[in-house]
Amino acid sequence: MTRKQLFLLLAAIFLTLLPAAAHLSGNPYLLSLASRILIYGLAAASLDLLLGYGAMISLGHAAYVGIGAYAVGILHLHLGAGDLPPALALLADSTASGLAILPLAVLAASLAALVIGALCLRTTGMHFIMITLAFAQMLYYFFISLEAYGGDDGLSLMSRSGLPLVNLDNDTHFYYFCLFCLVLFLYLASRLVHSRFGLILRGAGDNERRARGLGVNTGRYRLALFTIAGGSAGLAGALLANHSEFVSPGLLNWTLSGELMVMVLLGGIGTLFGPVVGAAVYLLLEEGLNMYTEHWMAYMGPLLVLAVLFARNGLFPLLISERRRHG
Amino acid sequence: MAEALLEVIGLNKSFGALLATNDLSLTVRQGEVHALIGPNGAGKTTLVNQLSGDLAADSGRIIFRGQDVTRLPAHRRARLGIARSFQITHIFENLTVAENLGLALLAGHGGNFHFFRHWRRAPRLEEQLTEALTRFDLLQHRDQPAASLSHGEKRQLEVGMALVVDPQLLILDEPMAGLGSGGTVELTRIIRRLKGQLTILLVEHDMDVVFSLADRITVLVYGHDIATGTPAEIRGNALVRQAYLGEEG
Numbered sequence: 001m002t003r004k005q006l007f008l009l010l011a012a013i014f015l016t017l018l019p020a021a022a023h024l025s026g027n028p029y030l031l032s033l034a035s036r037i038l039i040y041g042l043a044a045a046s047l048d049l050l051l052g053y054g055a056m057i058s059l060g061h062a063a064y065v066g067i068g069a070y071a072v073g074i075l076h077l078h079l080g081a082g083d084l085p086p087a088l089a090l091l092a093d094s095t096a097s098g099l100a101i102l103p104l105a106v107l108a109a110s111l112a113a114l115v116i117g118a119l120c121l122r123t124t125g126m127h128f129i130m131i132t133l134a135f136a137q138m139l140y141y142f143f144i145s146l147e148a149y150g151g152d153d154g155l156s157l158m159s160r161s162g163l164p165l166v167n168l169d170n171d172t173h174f175y176y177f178c179l180f181c182l183v184l185f186l187y188l189a190s191r192l193v194h195s196r197f198g199l200i201l202r203g204a205g206d207n208e209r210r211a212r213g214l215g216v217n218t219g220r221y222r223l224a225l226f227t228i229a230g231g232s233a234g235l236a237g238a239l240l241a242n243h244s245e246f247v248s249p250g251l252l253n254w255t256l257s258g259e260l261m262v263m264v265l266l267g268g269i270g271t272l273f274g275p276v277v278g279a280a281v282y283l284l285l286e287e288g289l290n291m292y293t294e295h296w297m298a299y300m301g302p303l304l305v306l307a308v309l310f311a312r313n314g315l316f317p318l319l320i321s322e323r324r325r326h327g
Numbered sequence: 328m329a330e331a332l333l334e335v336i337g338l339n340k341s342f343g344a345l346l347a348t349n350d351l352s353l354t355v356r357q358g359e360v361h362a363l364i365g366p367n368g369a370g371k372t373t374l375v376n377q378l379s380g381d382l383a384a385d386s387g388r389i390i391f392r393g394q395d396v397t398r399l400p401a402h403r404r405a406r407l408g409i410a411r412s413f414q415i416t417h418i419f420e421n422l423t424v425a426e427n428l429g430l431a432l433l434a435g436h437g438g439n440f441h442f443f444r445h446w447r448r449a450p451r452l453e454e455q456l457t458e459a460l461t462r463f464d465l466l467q468h469r470d471q472p473a474a475s476l477s478h479g480e481k482r483q484l485e486v487g488m489a490l491v492v493d494p495q496l497l498i499l500d501e502p503m504a505g506l507g508s509g510g511t512v513e514l515t516r517i518i519r520r521l522k523g524q525l526t527i528l529l530v531e532h533d534m535d536v537v538f539s540l541a542d543r544i545t546v547l548v549y550g551h552d553i554a555t556g557t558p559a560e561i562r563g564n565a566l567v568r569q570a571y572l573g574e575e576g
Contacts, residue, residue: 188443196439199446203419203430210417213379214434214488215405224440 003320008273015179019172031171032243037283038178039239041276042185044263046232051261052270053193054225055205056121057129059257060136063116064109064230066252068237070143071105073155073247080158098161098168102238109234110227112139117226121219124208133254140252154248161242168242178239182276185232189272192228201225266307268314277316281307331390332357332526333378333496338387340373340550347373348384349550355496360518360527362537365547366570371530372414374547375500378528379411380404392495406437408495412502414530416481418488420474427473427484428459428491435492455491463487479510486517490525497521498528503536515540538562546570 001009015034022030043065050056078084079097088100116135123131144152160168168174192198204211204218211218241247250256259282267278285303289296311318333355340348347370355361363371376382378389380401389397396404419427429446432455433439447453460466463483468476473484482502489497499518503511515536521527522540531537537544538558545555548570554561561567 191443191445194445195443196433196441196446196449198442199422199426199430200434200439203422203426203434206419206421207417209381209401209413210419210488211430211434212401213381213405213411213413213417214431215402215437215492216434216439217400217402221439 004273007320012183019175023172028171031175033283033287035171035175035178035243036240037280038175038182038276039236039243040260040263040279040283042178042182042239043233043236044260044267044275044279045182045186045189045272046229046236047260048264048269048272048275049189049192049225049229049232051264052272053198053205054201054222054229056222056226058120058132058226058229059129059254059261060116060132060134061229061233061260062252062254062256063136063139064113064233065237065240065256065260066139066143066247066249067112068105068109068234069241069247069251070149070155070237071108071234072101072161072238072241073157074149075101075104076157076159076161077149077155093162095162096164098163101161102235105238105241106231106234109237110231113230113233114223114227117223117230121222121226133257136252136257137254140249140254143249143252150248152249154246154250157241157245157247160245161238174243178243181235181239185235186272186276189232193272197221197224262304266304266314268316268318271314271316274314274316277319278314281315330357331355332392333528334388334390335374335378336388336390338374338377338389339385340370340377340382341385347550348377348387351387351547351550351552353545353552353555355526355528356543357526358523359542360522360529360540362529362531362541362544363547364531364534364537364544369547370550371547372500373550375411375498375528375530378498379409405434409498410489410492410494410496411498412482412485412489412500414500414504416478416485418473418481418485420472422473423470424465424473424476424484425456425460425469427488428463428465429456431488431491432456432459459487459491463490479506479513482506482510482514483517486514490521494525496526496528498530500530501532502529503531503533511536 018034019031022028047058047061050058120128120131120135149155160174166173166177168177193202200216201221204216204221208218237251240251263278263282264275266281267276268274285300286296289299331354335351335353338348338351351374365371373382377384380399384397388395391407391409396407419430422430429452432452433446433449460469465480465484465487468480473481476484486502502514506514511533518527518540529541541558543555544558544561545552546561546567553570554564554567556564
């Protein structure tokens with residue numbers, strides 16, 4: 001068994017037993033924090049597909065998280081008001097609304113990523129960073145001005161999405177559902193990066209000219225990956241909306257894009273699992289420092305600088321004592 | 328006389344006031360090793376970039392296998408059978424040797440939107456890969472990152488990646504650059520073995536290599552083809568001597 005497998009096994013055991021431990025120790029609020037970590041981990045890992053494997057430095061990943069969240073918020077609003085268009089009538093069954101709402105959220109985020117990606121991918125390097133940021137900020141201001149859906153104040157959900165077999169309103173069920181989504185994503189994503197599609201993408205990220213010289217239409221592969229990453233971020237957004245039962249334009253702001261990027265770098269770029277570790281460390285630090293001072297950012301900054309200095313490739317490669325695999 | 332595989336007709340490319348390619352015409356015949364020589368700054372690499380599609384020509388035409396490819400992007404030309412190596416080694420440094428060659432093989436097939444199965448499980452790939460690794464003497468390095476290869480091995484890998492897809496035309500842009508004498512001998516041997524199997528356009532500074540390998544030589548000066556002929560003809564050409572060989576020797 002390699003160190004990596006051992007680490008993943010221990011992490012799986014820990015995460016499976018966590019709800020029981022939280023209840024036994026009388027700290028059920030930990031479960032809510034843990035769910036949030038899993039969701040941010042999912043969002044950060046989806047960004048890692050772009051940063052670590054596709055060499056696409058997107059500074060607008062929050063847009064897709066936000067669209068996923070707003071899709072949930074908007075559908076729930078109409079569900080509550082009972083004025084859904086007939087095509088979406090099956091949503092009305094509140095015990096199974098999630099079966100339609102969650103896929104629709106992923107679809108909406110994927111479509112947005114497809115359109116925005118098609119435009120952004122005409123540029124490279126610094127221009128790509130700026131244009132992804134610009135589109136995300138445009139959407140941020142769009143949702144701020146969207147008075148029908150709360151505008152600046154955001155939108156509250158009456159309840160969480162309904163699913164058969166699991167009751168998302170129960171925090172333990174919700175936690176396991178987030179864990180399920182994250183594990184499923186990590187499994188599919190690690191298959192993806194070693195598939196034919198993934199090999200071509202890693203090559204194109206490594207040396208674009210060489211890839212084109214071999215006959216690869218790199219743009220199409222990049223756009224497909226951008227769409228996949230956007231859809232996955234949309235799922236994270238949908239979960240986040242359900243988690244806090246609230247959506248606001250802040251989810252689309254560039255600060256979230258930046259936080260996700262920090263999580264990826266902190267945990268280890270190009271490792272998929274690393275960003276989840278990064279999300280855990282980031283959110284735990286935030287939570288921990290927040291208990292002592294409201295100026296937690298002032299302490300977080302130096303800690304992140306130290307982490308980057310002493311774990312240049314991120315925490316995950318350090319944990320499994322492995323040198324840089326891919327970048 | 329052999330058929331023309333590649334025809335360049337009246338090609339022009341300028342960068343600002345600099346005419347890098349100046350009314351250049353050239354015919355590469357099927358099955359030959361055609362060398363391109365010229366002093367530094369003669370526009371050899373600029374021409375190669377226009378042939379491969381990495382750079383767009385200002386005017387003129389490029390005909391490959393009877394088809395006008397002047398406006399086709401690089402990846403479409405690669406699919407038609409134009410393979411190139413670069414002056415500075417261009418390989419996928421962060422991928423393993425096997426992944427480099429595997430990618431070259433798969434890119435030639437197209438249709439790589441397979442997201443789940445491991446790339447090595449692609450139909451018939453394993454045997455092609457092993458064959459390629461053996462052919463280019465890289466079998467013992469298969470799972471090593473390409474970045475860890477020696478300079479000569481990287482060149483071998485690069486040429487290998489260009490060749491695994493059985494291209495019609497192989498463009499080698501200064502393949503000997505930076506190689507020691509041992510590496511030059513080795514690569515000359517590989518190219519000689521390829522002679523007759525495919526057409527090669529060879530851009531090279533090393534005159535010993537050029538005159539020992541080429542069937543035909545074109546001399547470029549200031550982006551224009553001043554002479555084309557067999558090695559013997561080029562050696563005897565007064566214009567070429569004056570413009571180029573004289574300065575060197």
